[in-house]
Amino acid sequence: MTTTQPASAIGLDTVAELAAQLRVDSIRSTTSAGSGHPTSSMSAADLLAVLVTRHMHYDWDAPQLPVNDHLIFSKGHASPLLYSVFKAVGVVSEEELMNDYRRFGQRLEGHPTPILPWVPVATGSLGQGLPDGVGIALAGKYLERLPYRVWVLCGDSELAEGSIWEALDKASYYQLPNLIMMADINRLGQRGETDLGWDIEKYAQRAAAFGARVLTIDGHDLTAIDTAMTTAEDIAGSQPTVILARTIKGRGFSEVENKNGWHGKPLPPDMADRAIAELGGVRNLVLRGPKPAPAEPGPVPDMPTTWRQPDLPAKPSGTPPEYEVGVKVATRKAYGDALLALGVRDERVVALDGEVSNSTFADEFAQAFPGRYFEMFIAEQQLVAAVTGLAARGYRAFGSTFAAFFTRAYDFIRMGAISGADLRLCGSHAGVEIGADGPSQMALEDLAMMRAIHGSTVLYPSDGTTTVALVDAMARTQGISYMRTTRGSLPGLYPAGEQFPVGGSKLVRSGENDQVTLIGAGVTLHEALSAAEVLQGEGIAARVIDCYSVKPIDTQALVAAAEATGGRIVVAEDHHPEGGLGSAVADALLGAGQQNLHLTHLAVTGMPGSGTGEELLAWAGIDADHIAAAARKLVGG
């Protein structure tokens, strides 16, 4: 595979010195900062000392090198250890470590983020680094086809997170030997013993049952660590590796070793002095381990037949699909069509889905590009984490499931924003419109959830043409972008080729003497259009705005409409009243200082049950009749 510097280049005696340095620097940096997690760093110092000197293949002067291994601190609170490693390899100075850690405006944050070029993904919400690593390992094995490894340091507390087991399940399913989990089993969590303590055997059974090759070691025995990592770094096999290292929290300073009550606490200066003395004093070793050998992408590996799509269709077209005005198509279907066409044009587009691809229509892409599609089964946390990992490798990954089920992965989406990752997410089956399946399948919180994410883009197309344009826009959008699609078919509103810039809107219907503005998106836009038709018959002129871009929203158009219609506005949305389209409109208008507003907000205020979409839109008070009634009241009032 790769030829590397001999593993013996740096001897274990030197590694031991380095481990002491990492401990000392973890203590010094946290004591200096007045906060942080020295004891959680000290337990894993030996693992990291062996790893960076002898096993991790990394060119520290070229972190963007595609063949570099990856290092993820899933236990992000051990950042003092990570930053001490960065000092030890010479990319962070002594001064930065001592003066900047956890300080305002500095890059050595309390938990690592990709502000640092050697950090692939942000961590700090436990149980996410390993699932993110699955995404990177998928890229390495199946897309980049490079022999890099993804080394993930996990704590034992976070092994209680279900997402860890979702990750191992997928790592074994996708046969990812390039994923290596180093579990620092130091027995103690934040407030006491973990649920399994030092029962390494139980951890081993679990990891093995989830398909990993398990190596159990004393995490302070450098030779044992070295041997395990030598085994792990050979990625010729098909299993992910889990190194279970029995460690001692606070290892190296007898006053805190294996003692409860020292989680997340820096040592007071006098204790720090004693600890540093016990550890043999301050050192300033600068050591680097092996660099990766140059490598070219290898051949596409055989994919397990269980997940290879059996029937490949004829090569699809890269021409964006077109839909006729007035002809009905579900926006979820248009999403699938558009993603397929985009996939033809852009080889970096990748798709993932949570076992509902025949509902989200991601299956069109899956059929056409089995090598660029990853089925995540019903594991939405891992779905978003894999999108994050793939994004970290530069792929344009689109993840889809029912919009309601992205609530399962909200923490991962939030962390994706902190990673600065470009996540492209599509949630189908939004709102009461889905009908008979009932409230568990109805996304009624998704717009609020996605709008509140930093830097997010929230899109909500109302027809096929819009969907196609916005899927293309998502491919070019930075940060978290989210598209909400509708289950039922909706008639085409716009001719093919119409432009839909992010942050824009469409004035779908307007006249000289409009008395009221009706605002909708998705299914409610169509209801608003019907309402406008009814109102016209009554002599009330209503303009209708398609707010396909919920965030950023088209403030200018909203202000213009408010001005034109005496501030009379009806917003209707298939979502709970809080934080969705109505909020976006209100925030925009008030933020712009718009006066003389008479805003009626129609949304789903009750708890829906089953029914037809039509019945439920009426029950919720967001159908054409209710929109028209609200408009009448505003105009009459």
Place this chain on the structure above:
Amino acid sequence: MTTTQPASAIGLDTVAELAAQLRVDSIRSTTSAGSGHPTSSMSAADLLAVLVTRHMHYDWDAPQLPVNDHLIFSKGHASPLLYSVFKAVGVVSEEELMNDYRRFGQRLEGHPTPILPWVPVATGSLGQGLPDGVGIALAGKYLERLPYRVWVLCGDSELAEGSIWEALDKASYYQLPNLIMMADINRLGQRGETDLGWDIEKYAQRAAAFGARVLTIDGHDLTAIDTAMTTAEDIAGSQPTVILARTIKGRGFSEVENKNGWHGKPLPPDMADRAIAELGGVRNLVLRGPKPAPAEPGPVPDMPTTWRQPDLPAKPSGTPPEYEVGVKVATRKAYGDALLALGVRDERVVALDGEVSNSTFADEFAQAFPGRYFEMFIAEQQLVAAVTGLAARGYRAFGSTFAAFFTRAYDFIRMGAISGADLRLCGSHAGVEIGADGPSQMALEDLAMMRAIHGSTVLYPSDGTTTVALVDAMARTQGISYMRTTRGSLPGLYPAGEQFPVGGSKLVRSGENDQVTLIGAGVTLHEALSAAEVLQGEGIAARVIDCYSVKPIDTQALVAAAEATGGRIVVAEDHHPEGGLGSAVADALLGAGQQNLHLTHLAVTGMPGSGTGEELLAWAGIDADHIAAAARKLVGG
């Protein structure tokens, strides 16, 4: 333990007839409704037929009987099977099953909810029924001390959800033999084979590694099912039981058996006719299994020593804690104090935490009431699910963790609302105020997320006195209630005994000639008060409102303030701009038709890093200086 009707009361021949009836009725009801999941019901029909006739101890005429067993369909899409069972035991009529299923306004919804008295928790988002069942089993073993069992039907697709493994981990940790998972391993998911297919051995290894007693059977062999359930229903041991049943999707109708492409599809009428014929026609058996024997709560069982708190303090006082005006206390500390006192007064109060109880201060309760505290470790999904299960048994369960980490459980909170459960959640360490730990630990989306939940109550106290009053209010609040607490200490504002009704607010500072209203909550209320002081020195009179009840919000007070101060309002919040306090204020004022508004909304618009709380409040533009500047601009403008 209990004496029951002899298991042989209903013979297996009759059970076989019942199984056929359940299949036929699953087909008839879905074909009649035009949607639903017949094939997912047919695979589990034999399991349910044996269970309800011979093993589930349930008085169908008295679903509220405390000694009843519980039945949870974690695979909620198999609702046709559940409702067919309800017909078979005589609590749902033939007419209701055929005419109402999935119809508007009816109780036989697409996925089961507790609108039906025999359904303990809503399901339909997969991987939640088992974790909810852990909560009920905890109540049964440790609180109610009754010998009921919790039977949970899981699908195989949902075993990919990490939450299932969180649940088994906790079930074995808490030694819950009363939790019995029946896994319907029918191999096929929605769009194809599951990741493990029929690899029952792998499932068995996983379940065993997570501490379960595993019984592997042919899920269509009635004798094997009966034997397994006889083993499972003996709850004398300490392990949860997992029955792995190898089944065939669509079992009983040869045209669809084990065929892909039939998930979630009703049979067309002609196929339904052939299926019913193949199954031997329509039946109308009404059969009931054993009733539970009367039972009194038993003795408190020995708790595993690993999680018993070692040092019990002297009996705490039930008198609500008091804090002095001007003296600093963190609202998270006041939460812990208040919960402890509440626990003394109310034996139905129970607390749970996600391994950060020494940060949320739930540890005060844990120390005082080890028998009413459940450590959920770092598994937030299971944390909320256990709260849901305990709430279903009538306990007032309070769950706490860092506010940021409730994003991990958003799907569970959403489903809790659909269950109609009273979930009491407290999230600490909100916003940039937490300082050095950085953005992964800063809740900046929690208010938006919690406001968007149907029927939720969102509370945000600014001092100790308020916190105490609101914790007591939460104990009396229905639905999902959420309290946001602050990491740092804040000076007391209100004397002990002050009232804080949900939906109210406090006019903390006001005068005759106020020119501007400053609105805050939590840390920003204190910043607003400082700003008002500064403004006073400049001759600008500012009134300050404490919006401790973010939802419902005090619209009347907001309108009055707007009227009094010429519509000039500054809202400051330690949260992203979308969906939080500012949105709540805007929605309320616009919803009330308030005119002449000049609203400045200060919120966290950037991506924070580390720093001190003070530095970060300034950086975000939500500190006293920025509030004062915004007010000046409004007054001058």
